[in-house]
Amino acid sequence: MTEAFLTDFLGNAMEQVGLNTKPGNPIAACRVSGKFAFIELRSPQEAANALNLNNIPCMGAYLRIGRPSKWSGTPDTHGNWEDILAKYMSGELQVGAAASSSVTTRVVELHNMLTSEDLEDENEYNEIMEDTRAECGQFGTLKSIVIPKANEPGATKIFLEYESPDDAAKAIQNLAGRTFDGRKVAAAYFDEGKFASKQFA
Structure with missing residues (x-):
């Protein structure tokens, strides 16, 4: 660190x-x-x-x-x-x-869903990606999902890029405050410029 x-x-x-x-x-x-x-x-x-x-x-x-x-x-x-x-x-x-001055964007950042151990096994990583796509795709059209690996900036976060800010708002409304594996999930908008340039830290 x-x-x-x-x-x-x-x-x-x-x-x-x-x-x-x-x-x-x-x-x-x-x-x-x-x-x-x-x-x-x-x-x-x-x-x-x-x-x-x-x-x-x-x-x-x-x-x-x-x-x-x-x-x-x-x-x-x-x-x-x-x-x-x-x-x-x-x-x-x-x-x-x-x-x-919180800005509504098309990108959602999720905290507290993962630990670094979850990201170390390739098969588990792929399962997390598939589960995330299935679950978070219910709230709107998902354009992309980024889950940084354990040794990458932003590790343990999940980034969801939706088609529209309305879709992102639905995701935040439904995901924020959920309990996942004993941890309370936090969801917030993430800057689209940082997402595009892969500034996930």
């Missing part, structure tokens, strides 16, 4: 659910040291907002996100990733710029 990967992954997650206070990646710097990473945000408010990413799934594991052990500021009140996603999907979350 590299510094560049973490910067993109966590920055994209914050933008996705509106935890940034202005457009763009809110992460100013990232340093990885052993099993720890130190993230610097561009503003104190975004640093506080980033604590809501605690327990976000990443590459088959869950990241623990908190203040440094020697931090002496006022204790923060925050949720975790599952709480924030649930509020975002229900429209309850209104934090920052991204939440108020």
Whole structure:
């Protein structure tokens, strides 16, 4: 897990659910040291907002996100990733710029359906692809499905490209909040430009 990967992954997650206070990646710097990473945000408010990413799934594991052990500021009140996603999907979350300017697209991004272990076996990978096509094709015309493999950017996510934004909206409405293998599925729109250029991290 590299510094560049973490910067993109966590920055994209914050933008996705509106935890940034202005457009763009809110992460100013990232340093990885052993099993720890130190993230610097561009503003104190975004640093506080980033604590809501605690327990976000990443590459088959869950990241623990908190203040440094020697931090002496006022204790923060925050949720975790599952709480924030649930509020975002229900429209309850209104934090920052991204939440108020969410753009409807033809592409849907699914979180929490897969683990990295699911992607390691080729036969299981093919079964997941077929099952996804059958299940998600019920909500509209699927143009393509992308499931990054275990060693690729965006691993453990599923990307669905539909014929129209209406189809994508139906998919999000039906998939968000479902429980799959004990995990609550999150579904959100994904930028079509990033999808076309294969920026899945």
